[in-house]
Amino acid sequence: xxxxxxxxxxxxxxxxxxxxxTIGLLSLELQPQNVVPSGAKKSLKLSSSSSxxxxxxxxxxxxxxxxxxxFNHSRWSDTPLNMISxxxxxxxxxxxxxxxxxxxxxxxxxxxxxxxxIEDFMQYFNENTSYVKLSYSLVLVxxxxxxxxxxxxxxxxxxxxxxxxxxxxxxxxxxLLELLKESxxxxxxxxxGV
Numbered sequence: 181x182x183x184x185x186x187x188x189x190x191x192x193x194x195x196x197x198x199x200x201x202t203i204g205l206l207s208l209e210l211q212p213q214n215v216v217p218s219g220a221k222k223s224l225k226l227s228s229s230s231s232x233x234x235x236x237x238x239x240x241x242x243x244x245x246x247x248x249x250x251f252n253h254s255r256w257s258d259t260p261l262n263m264i265s266x267x268x269x270x271x272x273x274x275x276x277x278x279x280x281x282x283x284x285x286x287x288x289x290x291x292x293x294x295x296x297x298i299e300d301f302m303q304y305f306n307e308n309t310s311y312v313k314l315s316y317s318l319v320l321v322x323x324x325x326x327x328x329x330x331x332x333x334x335x336x337x338x339x340x341x342x343x344x345x346x347x348x349x350x351x352x353x354x355x356l357l358e359l360l361k362e363s364x365x366x367x368x369x370x371x372x373g374v
Contacts, residue, residue, distance in 0.1 A: 206240065206349040207257040208267065208356055220371075224272065225282040225290035228265040230298040235260040240345045242303040242310075254345035260301050264316070264356065268296060271360045277371050292329065294367075295319040299333075303340065303348035310340035312348050314355040318363060320370060330370045334359045 234241050236259050240251045256263065265284070272281045272294075282290055300315035315335035322329050338355045340347035 204254045204345070206254055206345060208260070208263040208349070208352055220277055220279045222278050222292060222371075223280040223282065223288070223290040224278040225284065225286060225288070225293050226265055226269055226272075226296060227284050227293050228261055228296045230261045232298050232301060235264075235298040235301045240303075240348070242305055242345075242348065244305040248302075251345040261298055264298060264301075265296060267356060267360060268294075268363065271364055272367070275364055275368070277364075277367055289323070291323060293321045293323055295321060300335065301352075303345075303351070305343070308343075310343050310347060310351075311337055312340060312351040312355055313337050314352060314359060316359070318366070320367070330366075332363075332366050334362050334366075 230236055234248070238256045238259055240254045240256055241248055242251065243249075258266075269281055269283055272278060278292075280290075282288055296316060296318060298316045300313045303310060303312045313335070315333070317331065317333045319331040320329040321327070336355045336358050338351040338358075340351040
């Protein structure tokens with residue numbers, strides 16, 4: 181009988197000493213570059229949205245065999261939409277293309293609006309490989325006329341460095357850096373023609 185009580189006691193308290201796995205917070209924060217001085221006068225406001233619901237949640241999702249899953253022990257530090265928006269604003273401020281670059285939360289009016297729509301943000305797994313896809317469209321709108329000045333779709337695919345959320349996060353950083361360079365080159369061309 182004494183053995184039975186010891187067994188119950190051990191089972192009951194073993195739950196109290198077990199450790200809960202920690203959740204790793206991952207982020208897409210790129211290193212700031214040098215700010216290019218500019219005589220630009222126009223102001224730009226970024227308007228962010230996503231046709232992809234998963235880009236508005238902090239869970240890190242992946243696709244495998246046609247189904248979508250979540251990593252159990254990793255989360256984004258913010259939503260992908262917010263992290264990408266923040267990096268686009270930072271990149272545009274550094275570019276010197278505009279006199280001021282405003283976030284979507286600003287109450288100030290701007291000369292033009294850059295509409296961001298995230299269309300793909302997923303880590304994909306095959307048998308022994310993993311890659312990420314990042315796609316978004318940008319639409320530049322003249323706020324005086326409400327007419328589209330120009331629009332473009334950007335997409336890239338990068339191999340993950342490892343078969344986990346951390347490998348995917350590193351691949352997302354590479355993908356975002358590539359798309360930011362392409363977006364900036366496109367905007368430089370558009371702004372120079374206006």
